[in-house]
Amino acid sequence: GHAPRPLLSFAIPTYQHGHALPQALDSILASPRAAEVEIVVSNNASTDDTAEVLARYAARYPNVRAQDQPTNVTFDENLACAMDGCTGRYIWTMSSDDALIDGALDHMLNLLAALDRDTIILSNWWIADGDLRPTHLRRTPHPDRLLTAVERSVPAVGIWALFMSCLVLPADAARAELFRYRGGDGLTHWKIATRLAATGVPTIEAGTPLVLQRMPDPVDPPYYDVPVVVSQNVRKHLRTLHDDVGLARGPARAAESRILRLVIRGFAGTGLQRWPALARGWFQPLLADYWSFPVFWIWIAPLYVIPRPLLRTLWSTYRSLRTWIGPAHPATETRAPKVH
Secondary structure, three states, rough: OOOOOOOOOEEEOOOOOOOOHHHHHHHHOOOHHHOOEEEEEEEEOOEEEEHHHHHHHHOOOOOEEEEEOOOOOOHHHHHHHHOOOOOOOEEEEEEEEEEEEEOOOHHHHHHHHOOOOOOOEEEEEEEEEOOOOOOEEEEOOOOEEEEOHHHHHHHHHHHHOOOOEEEEEHHHHHHHHHHHHHOOHHHHHHHHHHHHHOOOEEEEEEEEEEEEOOOOOOOOHHHHHEEEEEHHHHHHHHHHHHHHHHHHHHHHHHHHHHHHHHHHHHHHHHHHHHHHHHHHHHHHHHHHHHOHHHHHHHHEEEEEHHHHHHHHHHHHHHHHHHHHHHHOOOOOOOOOOOOO
């Protein structure tokens, strides 16, 4: 007969991450309950050693399955292919350069096993540096929160689901929405999650930190266009939800404002370092779209009025203080504290 359907599958799109994949996969497979889950990794025609790494894991672990794209596709399509290959009742989307915290898988499986209807799960996380060393918690741990009202769940999903590794989706409902977004312009996982939330799928905010979320240095040139791309993509999608499913202006605007605040705060350092080019490249487009948001005036307006030498001094001082103070958690290993 057929093998029983697993409760949980991991969908991991990857590209040129042969160096990071072992940490991601080991963080799942180290769990005593790892054999209960399925791991589907879609390799987007990488030219590094990603294929070799995946072949080793697939040969050793029967629940790890590698899919290889014959040619490079969009990130959205690669994620969609990974989700297509999942057979579990729930799909945990995960970045191939992030990792689970010890105990996270057991915590999630217990949470999912207790559900009696399709539910979105959002997990708290540790922000980690480039070596996956935890630096600080995104949010203080709190009891799990069940959000059933759209006006509460859409803003919550809107902000947390941006971080793919912190999102667990009901598989059948999620795949039913894939056709709208595959091959698209980004944020497939986020768009599916917000659409489900806007149509009444309840959400649980898991207050326990479960993920090590690797954050790039915001002054890295490849990330210069992220604030504009993300914010414009978010606004377009929320308008679509307003038209398609009647999402009210209130929760849409709340989600948008929280996302804008997160994006701007995360990339303010880039602006302080590269002000003239970035003022043209993404502050002005953001001004055109978001001038009416209070968060814009809190985070962006000061960058227009404070003299540039003072901005540089403030930014240098901030980075020096962060280096001097050190991480919020004095971890010496690559994982944050165990989940209790």
